[in-house]
Amino acid sequence: MIKYLGSKRTLVPRIVALAAAVREHAGARTVADLFTGTTRVAQALKREGFDVTANDLASYSEVLAACYIEADGGDATLRARVTEQLAVLNAVEGRDGYVTRMFCEEARYFQPFNGRRIDAIRDAIDTIGADRLERAVLLTALLLAADRVDSTTGLQMAYLKAWAPRSYRPLELRMPELIAGTGRSRREDANALAAAMEPVDLAYIDPPYNQHSYFSNYHVWETIVRHDAPPAYGVARKREDCRTTKSRFNVRAQAWEAFTGLMRTLPARHVIVSFNNEGYFAYDDITALLASTHGEVAVVPVAFRRYVGAKIGIHNPSGVKVGTVSHLTNREFLFVAGPGAAAIVEAAGPRGAASAAALAAPPGAR
Ligand SMILES: C[S@@+](CC[C@H](N)C(=O)[O-])C[C@H]1O[C@@H](n2cnc3c(N)ncnc32)[C@H](O)[C@@H]1O
Numbered sequence: 001m002i003k004y005l006g007s008k009r010t011l012v013p014r015i016v017a018l019a020a021a022v023r024e025h026a027g028a029r030t031v032a033d034l035f036t037g038t039t040r041v042a043q044a045l046k047r048e049g050f051d052v053t054a055n056d057l058a059s060y061s062e063v064l065a066a067c068y069i070e071a072d073g074g075d076a077t078l079r080a081r082v083t084e085q086l087a088v089l090n091a092v093e094g095r096d097g098y099v100t101r102m103f104c105e106e107a108r109y110f111q112p113f114n115g116r117r118i119d120a121i122r123d124a125i126d127t128i129g130a131d132r133l134e135r136a137v138l139l140t141a142l143l144l145a146a147d148r149v150d151s152t153t154g155l156q157m158a159y160l161k162a163w164a165p166r167s168y169r170p171l172e173l174r175m176p177e178l179i180a181g182t183g184r185s186r187r188e189d190a191n192a193l194a195a196a197m198e199p200v201d202l203a204y205i206d207p208p209y210n211q212h213s214y215f216s217n218y219h220v221w222e223t224i225v226r227h228d229a230p231p232a233y234g235v236a237r238k239r240e241d242c243r244t245t246k247s248r249f250n251v252r253a254q255a256w257e258a259f260t261g262l263m264r265t266l267p268a269r270h271v272i273v274s275f276n277n278e279g280y281f282a283y284d285d286i287t288a289l290l291a292s293t294h295g296e297v298a299v300v301p302v303a304f305r306r307y308v309g310a311k312i313g314i315h316n317p318s319g320v321k322v323g324t325v326s327h328l329t330n331r332e333f334l335f336v337a338g339p340g341a342a343a344i345v346e347a348a349g350p351r352g353a354a355s356a357a358a359l360a361a362p363p364g365a366r
Pocket residue numbers: 004005006007008009034035036037038039040041055056057058061188189190191206207208209214215247248249
């Protein structure tokens with residue numbers, strides 16, 4: 001699965017256990033993951049048998065959602081056609097294009113021989129005769145293949161000084177692990193979608209929690225999917241529209257209003273909200289808001305780490321230690337809100353409940 005900041009890889013079993021408990025307790029069947037990113041959580045919920053809608057602002061995320069959530073992995077015709085298309089694409093000769101110039105020569109995210117393959121395969125995906133879902137599966141295969149041979153630490157704000165060992169491997173498309181069943185993919189602002197969507201039984205809410213923009217951090221994926229060759233700036237060769245494409249959740253002065261608006265309009269009886277104490281929101285404010293919008297609230301502490309900055313300290317550009325860090329721990333929680341929230345957390349058992357280490361952490365959030 002693709003490298004992604006804030007991906008809930010390690011939390012997935014907890015979230016699924018909580019969702020299953022909402023199903024047992026309240027008969028939940030439909031779920032919306034409104035900030036789906038990699039779609040990891042949405043995928044796990046689909047596997048668990050929920051009817052899933054996966055939404056995100058990013059084009060790459062919409063493609064992942066169409067592939068993993070919307071497409072039916074049990075559809076033998078789809079699988080057979082994509083298998084043939086992947087074989088054709090894997091045999092395509094590389095050619096110089098935007099990715100090679102921008103991301104291999106002006107920047108160094110991929111080795112040029114792989115950049116040329118990405119350029120040629122991306123062109124061919126649009127001419128191979130794929131329908132919308134086949135195209136989403138092919139684009140997902142290309143993103144995953146590119147991710148396996150990139151030369152970054154997982155963010156596209158910068159690339160490694162020396163080529164990463166994996167970047168020497170030739171890019172190879174593989175069939176993504178499709179999931180049986182169907183769902184829906186959307187690309188909308190979460191607040192706009194919440195105001196217009198059909199009611200769902202449960203929503204999972206995992207917005208960005210600080211100023212770091214996903215659009216900028218993953219601009220290479222966005223450009224590969226859009227295939228639009230935009231003007232670029234800076235050492236990282238980011239798309240020009242990274243300067244103007246901002247989520248309200250990335251702006252301190254707007255994030256709380258966006259979150260309260262979302263929770264007030266969201267047509268979901270139960271919600272699970274991810275929260276990290278290094279973000280803009282305060283623990284007590286979230287608890288109070290969810291109590292006002294959804295009634296009962298229960299909190300599951302899921303991670304407790306010593307804040308890495310506390311160990312390292314704050315240093316000036318000459319390496320001299322200056323100032324003090326504002327907090328010593330990084331804590332993550334899942335808030336469950338809606339009728340019977342405490343009983344739901346209880347019923348989720350050890351997979352849904354807190355780890356011993358998290359429970360031992362001191363209370364308080366900021
Ligand atoms: C913390 S990440 C979600 C990670 C995801 N749960 C996972 O496991 O991969 C936040 C996501 O919110 C998306 N996003 C930011 N602002 C948004 C908005 N206003 N509406 C919908 N999605 C948004 C970003 O593109 C990003 O993928």
